[in-house]
Amino acid sequence: MSKNKWLILIVLGVAACVTMAVIVAGVWFIIFGDSGVDPTLPVYTTDQTASAHPGYLRTTATSGKSVYVSDYDEHSLQLEDRYPNHVIGRSPFGGGKICSIPGEDPTAYIAVDEGSEMPAFGVYRNTQLPPFDWRHAKFRAMEYTGQIGPSAHKRTTDQALIEDVVRTLSEGTPVTSPALAVVKGSISNLDAVCLSSDQLPGMMFCPNVYKDPAGPVYLVDSFEMEIISTNQWMKVHWIPASPLFTQWLDTP
Secondary structure (H helix, E strand, O other): OOHHHHHHHHHHHHHHHHHHHHHHHHHHHHHHOOOOOOOOOOEOEEEEEEOOOOOOEEEEEEEOOEEEEEOHHHOOEEEOOOOOOOEEEEOOOOOOEEEOOOOOOOOOEEEEEOOOOOOOEEEEEEOOOOOOOHHHOOEEEEEEOOOOOOOOOOEEOOHHHHHHHHHHHHHOOOEEOOOEEOEOOEOOOEEEEEEEEOOOOOEEEOOEEEEOOOOOEEEEEEEEEEEEOOEEEEEEEEEEOOHHHHHHHHOO
């Protein structure tokens, strides 16, 4: 075979290899995106059904015999680290990450990326375990997450105040609000108080708080979304806050 023919074969071989590499890379990107998730990690499949609690959805993440759930009881649980990075699993498509929660046994709770364009991790509980018992938990600190006004980002370790909030949520009688308009996915004046406990490592119990422009303060028990015409509205089941908590919230 002539030298020119050898050169042609070499060039064609290199071109074929490059083409194959591009195809493999394209398939990898389609399946796993640019997340860099290890394809050998366990796959968690998700499913969503109506919850037993009106206004909520029950979402499960399953890998083998392990089933984790995010429902009404997990709605108020938030990660201390909003972007965990210890990946233990992946979703079937798109490179979604399943992460462990720092300080928490992954057989009990995991963090599942529920975002689309941006990561947004939700807390999922193993269905073999009972929901977090916030009514009897020992909380060491509480932070108000409001970002506007002189009382924004307040934090306290006052046990009497923390116990007052837990008692109000546990023993108060919820009332239903008039439907509130949801603007850009949120309700004005709706924030949260995040309570930290050694019984919930890596997470916080964060019930919502609503500050009525007229003055009263409420702790939120649950939500119900409504679609009226083309607008979204929210019915809120809330509990009037105590004078002690209201005074703390309004004090700079």
